[in-house]
Amino acid sequence: MKKILFSMVFLMTYVSSVACDVCKKQQPKVLQGIAHGAGPESQWDYVIVWGTVAITVITLFFAIKWLVKPGEKEENHIKRMFLTFE
Known part of the structure; x- marks a missing residue:
């Protein structure tokens, strides 16, 4: 399937x-x-598209970076509530 x-x-x-x-x-x-x-009707169409591509790539980079290595080390961080769920 x-x-x-x-x-x-x-x-x-x-x-x-x-x-x-x-x-x-x-x-x-x-x-x-x-x-x-x-x-495209003007050169501004290319600027808009490449600007959107740049924002998307930067967002994807930081999303993956912070997913792999978030960096929070405090014991009372909210993520600990989900990681140590019992």
């Missing part, structure tokens, strides 16, 4: 990420084949 579910999710993700022929012709060379719809 897990293999079927994973295959369906992978297939839907792949199909939705590949642009159709009409969209390929409307996109600039950098985005051809990976983006749907009309191309």
